[in-house]
Amino acid sequence: MTELDAGIAISFGARTLRDKAETGQASLEHLYDQYAHALFRYALALVGSPEDAEDAVQEVFVRIAGEQKRSESIANVKAYLFAATRNAAYSILRSRRRRARLEQAMCAESEAGHPEEASARLSRSSVLREVFAELPIEQREVLVLKIFDEMTFKEIAETVGASINTVGSRYRYGIERLRQALEEEHDG
Amino acid sequence: MDDKRMEESLRSAWSPQPPDGMRERVLRRAHEQSARSRSARPIFGVARWKFAFAGLGIAVVLLGNTADYARQSRMAQMMDGASAAGAAIGTGTLLEQRREIERLLAQAPPDNRFENGSKGGNSL
Numbered sequence: 001m002t003e004l005d006a007g008i009a010i011s012f013g014a015r016t017l018r019d020k021a022e023t024g025q026a027s028l029e030h031l032y033d034q035y036a037h038a039l040f041r042y043a044l045a046l047v048g049s050p051e052d053a054e055d056a057v058q059e060v061f062v063r064i065a066g067e068q069k070r071s072e073s074i075a076n077v078k079a080y081l082f083a084a085t086r087n088a089a090y091s092i093l094r095s096r097r098r099r100a101r102l103e104q105a106m107c108a109e110s111e112a113g114h115p116e117e118a119s120a121r122l123s124r125s126s127v128l129r130e131v132f133a134e135l136p137i138e139q140r141e142v143l144v145l146k147i148f149d150e151m152t153f154k155e156i157a158e159t160v161g162a163s164i165n166t167v168g169s170r171y172r173y174g175i176e177r178l179r180q181a182l183e184e185e186h187d188g
Numbered sequence: 189m190d191d192k193r194m195e196e197s198l199r200s201a202w203s204p205q206p207p208d209g210m211r212e213r214v215l216r217r218a219h220e221q222s223a224r225s226r227s228a229r230p231i232f233g234v235a236r237w238k239f240a241f242a243g244l245g246i247a248v249v250l251l252g253n254t255a256d257y258a259r260q261s262r263m264a265q266m267m268d269g270a271s272a273a274g275a276a277i278g279t280g281t282l283l284e285q286r287r288e289i290e291r292l293l294a295q296a297p298p299d300n301r302f303e304n305g306s307k308g309g310n311s312l
Contacts (some may be wrong), residue, residue, distance in 0.1 A: 028218050032211060040206045050207050057206075058214045065218035066225040125201035132202060147195045175194050182197070 025123040028065055035078070036061075038149050039085045045144040046089035046137060052096065082145070082159045093137075124185060131181040139174035142167055 036057055043053035060081060074080045132140065143159060145151045153171070157164045 028215060028222075032215060036211065036214070037206060041204055046247070050204070053204075053209050054207060054210050054214070057210070058217055061214050061218040062221045065222035124197075124220055127202035132198065143198070147198055175191055178198060179194055182194075 007088060031077075031081075032066070035081050039081055041148055042082060042141065042144050043085050043089045045132075045140045046086065047092055047096075052092050053157060055091070056085055056092055059088040059091075060084045073128065079155065079158055082149075082151075083161075086141070086160065124182065127181055127185045128178060131178055135174050135177060138162075139170045140175070142170040143174045146171055 009088065039057045040053050043056035044050060047053055047056060062074065063084065132143070135143070138160075143155055145156045145159060146153070151159070153164045153167045157167045162170075
């Protein structure tokens with residue numbers, strides 16, 4: 001047991017955590033082990049860089065640790081964590097937009113310099129990854145929450161603050177774009 | 189390709205893992221924040237600095253009141269002493285003055301200025 005495993009007890013209004021459902025309490029470590037991977041993936045889909053995704057997840061856990069009193073009023077822990085991660089990721093995106101633009105411009109430049117090599121590299125998986133990364137952020141987050149975290153459209157709608165129909169449309173457009181890219185790759 | 193297969197394809201194509209050491213970094217920061225917030229935890233829902241500010245205000249008022257009370261007590265003491273001394277001096281002087289006046293009146297010659305038609309009075 002490391003010093004970090006000593007544990008901070010976090011209380012939540014609703015007893016939604018599996019590990020300590022009886023008391024409505026969970027240590028920060030349990031919370032991390034249960035959700036951090038999914039939150040990291042979600043943040044990565046939004047911000048695009050592992051460092052920024054880690055920052056977003058860190059911000060969420062730091063906030064929970066700092067506002068333990070407030071966490072008692074949280075009814076749905078999972079929804080809260082994903083919404084908080086989304087906020088943190090968007091905040092990072094806003095503050096680092098200029099840097100991100102610069103990086104994208106540099107990447108595009110380097111790929112444009114070697115078009116044959118770039119196209120040769122594209123396997124089926126990398127096509128999917130690249131097309132996924134190029135999707136609008138709204139579609140990316142819906143796809144991640146639906147496909148990887150198996151949320152319902154209703155849960156996604158609550159997390160991203162949009163209507164269920166909008167979420168459904170974003171999912172549809174995203175999936176269609178991926179399918180289209182795969183078909184183009186297959187035909188090509 | 190149906191939606192389910194597309195989802196499967198994406199799952200197998202993109203499976204990011206958190207960076208090494210992320211757990212320790214995140215939890216360490218969270219524990220630090222927790223310790224900070226514990227040391228600055230509100231009392232009855234009110235921030236500690238507000239309590240400190242209110243306490244300082246109460247202390248200033250109490251000090252002011254105490255100083256005021258001490259000053260008033262001292263003034264009262266001085267007034268008591270002064271009035272006692274004044275009273276003693278006043279009665280002694282009055283008696284003496286009265287006796288002196290009576291003595292002087294007894295020795296003084298009779299005043300006949302009005303009988304002789306003094307020019308010092310009002311001549312209306």
